[in-house]
Amino acid sequence: MSWRTKADLVWLDTLPGVERDHALARHTSFNIGGPAAWFCELGRVDEVERVVEEAARRGVPYLILGAGTNLLIADSGFDGLVLRVVNREHQVDGSRVRAGAGLKMMRLARLAADAGLVGFEFAIGVPGSVGGAVYQDAGCWGRELREVLVEVEGYVPGEGRATWPAESLGLGYRTSAFREGPLHGALITAATIELRPGDGEAAKREMARLTAERNRTQPIKTKNCGSVFKNPPADSAGRLVEAAGLKGAWEGRAQISDLHANFIVNHGGAGADDVRRLIERAIAAVREQFEVELEPEVELVGFAASGGQAGEGLGPAAAGGSPPTR
Ligand SMILES: Cc1cc2nc3c(=O)[nH]c(=O)nc-3n(C[C@H](O)[C@H](O)[C@H](O)COP(=O)(O)OP(=O)(O)OC[C@H]3O[C@@H](n4cnc5c(N)ncnc54)[C@H](O)[C@@H]3O)c2cc1C
Incomplete structure (x- = not known):
């Protein structure tokens, strides 16, 4: 659908707090990404809902941005509207915690422990937002989040608000109905988790232990996106990339980490194309040597189509294939 009518451009230019050509690199943990043609940061749920509804109705491509910790955004940026969701409220009710989509998982893990709830310590390793984690x-x-997730609240353009029981969301290892199913393009506004009453101080000690262990084995403090590839069944993507001889490989200022081969590190000044080339090299080498097809866990946004479908060969959410989000 063509969306650049004068009315569309006026609507975009008059959104609350909208910015034109807003650099996205500062919003991604990779510190990579060109400009968003239009960028809005919205805290109020009804405001975000209204904007998503109208963008979808007009056919304006939109990207919902959480903490930007699982995205590789093209150097050319995103030619549409980027909406950053920042509702960070939370409520504790007995052993349940309801959290706004913009709250960071790490913060939620600490809040749960403060409330004397246990069973969420693992989330200390996920730097993304609640919305991005559900996705x-x-x-x-x-x-995995689904083990404690009770329900998710959100908004489906053209349909309105909804509350979904977790088991209806197609949640599985790095997938959901939002990422790859019928809810693609829907907005997640809040999630409720159910934990167990327990020793919050012990939970905090466990989180400190997990964090120290991660710092020792993964390049967590660098500019990266966490795991680049999903682990194939009964194997490890890092092991395969390393065995294919690519641990430590460089493209420009990007490197497959020499600490853990399922991480790509931006050493400062790397472009999205550098990272993409490393991803493609790893996929090709692992395919050739082990006949295993690696699938990116990181989402590629805004890349030009390579031949046929946008982002071909780089996974289902790559490069803006599926409407309406990108
Ligand atoms: C150092 C590091 C370590 C990591 N470790 C882990 C790990 O152990 N386990 C793990 O699973 N991940 C890990 N990650 C990846 C990342 O933190 C998770 O994928 C996280 O869930 C992404 O959340 P986000 O808010 O950053 O999402 P973004 O990167 O902002 O977005 C990712 C996708 O989620 C969608 N999305 C975000 N918010 C919403 C919303 N409110 N409504 C609808 N869609 C939304 C976006 O549109 C996009 O498609 C790591 C990343 C880093 C940088």
Whole structure:
């Protein structure tokens, strides 16, 4: 659908707090990404809902941005509207915690421990937001969000508000109905988790232990996006990339980490194309040597189509294939 009518441009230019050509690199943990043609940061849920509804109705491509910790955004940026969701409220009700989509998972893990609730320590390893974590069933240390998730609130353009029981959301290892199913393009506004009453201080000690262990084995303090590839069944993507001889490989200022081969590090000044080339090299080498098809966990946004479908060969959410988000 063509969306650059004069009325569309006037609507975009008059959104609350909108900015034109806003650099996205500062909003991604990779510190990579060109400009958003239009950028808005919205805290109020009804405001975000209204903007998503209208963008979808007009056919304006939009990208919902959480903490930007699982995105590789093209150097050319995103030719549409980027909406950063920042509702960070939370409520504790017995053993349940309801959190706004913009709250960071790490913060939620600490809040739960403060409330004497246990079973969410694993989330200390996920630097993304609650919305981004629901979107792909984030997890760490063998645990996943879906194990504690009770329900999710959101907004579907053209349909309105909804509350979904967790089991209806197609949640699985780094996937959901939002990432790859019928809810693609829907907005997540809040999530409720159910934990167990327990020793909050012990939970905090466990989180400190997990963090120290991660710092020792992964390049957590660098500019990166966490795991680049999903682990294939019964194997490890890092092991495969390393065995294919690419641990430590460089493209421009980007490097496959020499500490953990499922991480790509921006050493400062790397472009999205550098990272993409490393991703493509790793996929090709692992395919050739082990006949295993690596699938990116990181989402590629705004890349030009390579041949046929946008982002071909780089995974389902790559490069803006699926309407209406990108
Ligand atoms: C150092 C490091 C370590 C990491 N470790 C882990 C780990 O152990 N386990 C793990 O699972 N991940 C890990 N990650 C990846 C990342 O933190 C998770 O994927 C996280 O869930 C992404 O959340 P986000 O808010 O950053 O999402 P973004 O990167 O901002 O967005 C990712 C996708 O989610 C969508 N999205 C975000 N918010 C919403 C919303 N409110 N409504 C609808 N869609 C939304 C976006 O549109 C986009 O498609 C790590 C990343 C880093 C940098």
